[in-house]
Amino acid sequence: MSEVNGALVRVEKVSKTFKRGAEEIHVLDGLDLSLAKGEFLALMGPSGSGKSTLLNIIGGLDSPTAGAVSVGGERIDRLSGKKLAAWRSRHIGLVFQFYNLLPVLSAERNVELPLLLTRLSGAQRKKHVDTALGVVGLSHRKKHYPRELSGGEQQRVGIARGIVTDPTLLLCDEPTGDLDRKSGDEVLNLLGSLNREQGKTIIMVTHDPHAAARAGRKLYLDKGRLSQEPLE
Numbered sequence: 001m002s003e004v005n006g007a008l009v010r011v012e013k014v015s016k017t018f019k020r021g022a023e024e025i026h027v028l029d030g031l032d033l034s035l036a037k038g039e040f041l042a043l044m045g046p047s048g049s050g051k052s053t054l055l056n057i058i059g060g061l062d063s064p065t066a067g068a069v070s071v072g073g074e075r076i077d078r079l080s081g082k083k084l085a086a087w088r089s090r091h092i093g094l095v096f097q098f099y100n101l102l103p104v105l106s107a108e109r110n111v112e113l114p115l116l117l118t119r120l121s122g123a124q125r126k127k128h129v130d131t132a133l134g135v136v137g138l139s140h141r142k143k144h145y146p147r148e149l150s151g152g153e154q155q156r157v158g159i160a161r162g163i164v165t166d167p168t169l170l171l172c173d174e175p176t177g178d179l180d181r182k183s184g185d186e187v188l189n190l191l192g193s194l195n196r197e198q199g200k201t202i203i204m205v206t207h208d209p210h211a212a213a214r215a216g217r218k219l220y221l222d223k224g225r226l227s228q229e230p231l232e
Contacts, residue, residue, distance in 0.1 A: 007070075008201055009035035009058060009169070014067030015224075016053055027053050029224030030067070040195040040202045042215035044230075049221045051205040052173055058203065059092045059171045060084050072168060089117040093162035097174035099154045101146040101161075108133065108142040111161045118165070132160040135198075136190060152183030159190060163200070170194065172204040176211050188214045 011033040018025045027050040035041055043051050056062040057069055060076050069077045071091060079087055093114075101110045108129050115125045133139050136156040146154055155175060162170055172191065176184035192214050194200040204215060212218050220230045 006036060007034040008037040008039075008072060009033065009203075010068075010070040011054075011058065012068045012070075014054075014057065014064045014069060016050065016057065016062075017065045026224060028057075028064070031221075031224065031226055033219070033226060035201065035203070037201055038195070038199045040192070040214075040216045041204070042212035042218045043203060043205045043221060044207065044209075044212055044218060045221035047207070050224065051221050054221065055171050055173055055203060055205050059094065059169070060088045085117075089114065089165065091168040093165065093167035093170040095155070095158050095162045095170065095172040095175045097177040099146070099151075099158045099178075101154055101157060103146050106143050106145055107138060107149065107157045107160075110146070110157055111142075111164050114161060114165050128164050129160075132164040133157075135163065135194070136160045150183065151179050152186050155179060155183070155187050156190060159187070159194075163194065168201065170200050170202045172202060174205055174207070176206070176208060181210075184208075184211065 011031060014028055014031045015026070016028040018027060031054070043054065045051050053062065057064050060079070064077055068075060076084065076087060111129045111132055112125055115128055120128065130139065133142050136159050138153060138156055138160065141149060141153060149157065175191070176187050179187060188211055191202060191204065195202050204211070206212050219226045219228065222230065
């Protein structure tokens, strides 16, 4: 993917409005954001400030009401339907607060799920899965089911699933929010390693300053706008 003016992600004058009956709720208000390849950005702000909404828009899971969103020079806000789904499967890895693992599938089968949308053969999928589980240090647990794993291990499986397609962007929504400090630190160490050693570009939504301190840059979202410091 090509980059525009040195930015991998470019969000320009993006607004998002939700309708609740006759009421309009303005979540994002003419927001601008530029992110270089290889950056690790922590996105902070109060509950309901629109952090997850912005993450979903960058990941092509939601569309802006107005404005432009480019990733690698491609205007994803202009894509829809099958084209947008195909773009997400190639370029976006997702990590969720509550893991979102399927309880009836083993760790390796959970990690394989995004690859089922590709044209890889079974042998190729297995190789990718084994690599991803190796990166997160869970090769020895690949046959285990979520109920047999700790919360930290489940989140590491979630990260393996997020990176198994070698995505352009890894988007993490409160990845340590359901973990104790020790497990959370293990997950943050892993994300930091993915960023430093593999050059992964990461956007992490978090309310935890301890987690945000691991990122290379912090931005605060409040009242629909981004700032370098929390708004008073």
